[in-house]
Amino acid sequence: MEIAETGLPGVVLLTPRRFGDARGFFSESWSQRRMAEAGMALDFVQDNHSLSAQTGTLRGLHFQSPPHAQAKLVRCGRGRLYDVAVDIRRGSPSFGRWVGVELSFENGHQLLVPEGFAHGFVTLEPDTEIVYKCSDYYAPDCDAGIAWDDPDLGIDWPLSGAPVLSDKDAAAPRLSQIDSPFAYEGPLPWEDRA
Numbered sequence: 001m002e003i004a005e006t007g008l009p010g011v012v013l014l015t016p017r018r019f020g021d022a023r024g025f026f027s028e029s030w031s032q033r034r035m036a037e038a039g040m041a042l043d044f045v046q047d048n049h050s051l052s053a054q055t056g057t058l059r060g061l062h063f064q065s066p067p068h069a070q071a072k073l074v075r076c077g078r079g080r081l082y083d084v085a086v087d088i089r090r091g092s093p094s095f096g097r098w099v100g101v102e103l104s105f106e107n108g109h110q111l112l113v114p115e116g117f118a119h120g121f122v123t124l125e126p127d128t129e130i131v132y133k134c135s136d137y138y139a140p141d142c143d144a145g146i147a148w149d150d151p152d153l154g155i156d157w158p159l160s161g162a163p164v165l166s167d168k169d170a171a172a173p174r175l176s177q178i179d180s181p182f183a184y185e186g187p188l189p190w191e192d193r194a
């Protein structure tokens with residue numbers, strides 16, 4: 001598994017090995033042991049899978065508040081998407097900063113989005129599937145969002161027109177309009193090991 005830092009401390013890009021042969025490839029898409037060896041001992045309890053039919057479908061930016069905060073390990077099952085994490089931990093040296101990476105079936109990259117970060121993505125091809133592991137269960141009462149186009153964040157989404165949004169996402173507040181439920185508690189254990 002290749003492990004690379006992104007421009008945002010704590011957010012890590014993982015690329016599990018693919019064993020190719022005449023049939024195609026085989027890959028361990030997640031190994032708890034391998035992750036723990038790399039300092040990322042996360043307890044994932046739920047897997048999510050969604051399909052976005054149209055290019056330019058944007059879901060986000062989402063997070064769950066404590067006590068049901070979620071770390072997520074995100075990959076693309078089919079197609080291509082641009083995946084974004086935003087640090088929303090009050091007092092963090094990188095509060096309000098974002099990072100975006102392309103995840104595709106082809107490149108096999110996975111993005112680790114820790115607790116305290118909002119997550120979103122936009123699809124770059126029709127019929128794109130995202131698959132991600134979550135470290136806590138869905139808790140609708142703790143579900144929250146931030147506007148994808150919050151000017152204070154200035155996310156450079158690769159869009160050629162208006163995105164396809166849910167009504168909920170179209171009405172999300174700006175980061176400055178919410179009281180982030182997360183406080184910075186120092187560097188994450190894996191920050192210097194990636």
Ligand SMILES: Cc1cn([C@H]2C[C@H](O)[C@@H](COP(=O)(O)OP(=O)(O)O[C@H]3O[C@@H](C)C(=O)[C@@H](O)[C@H]3O)O2)c(=O)[nH]c1=O
Pocket residue numbers: 048050059060061062063072119120121137138166
């Ligand atoms: C997220 C979620 C939704 N649902 C239901 C609620 C609703 O009826 C339907 C669609 O939910 P949403 O519109 O919130 O789905 P979506 O906009 O795809 O939400 C997801 O977006 C990405 C960016 C994330 O990071 C995820 O954590 C999640 O928030 O699915 C669950 O049953 N379990 C879940 O874990």
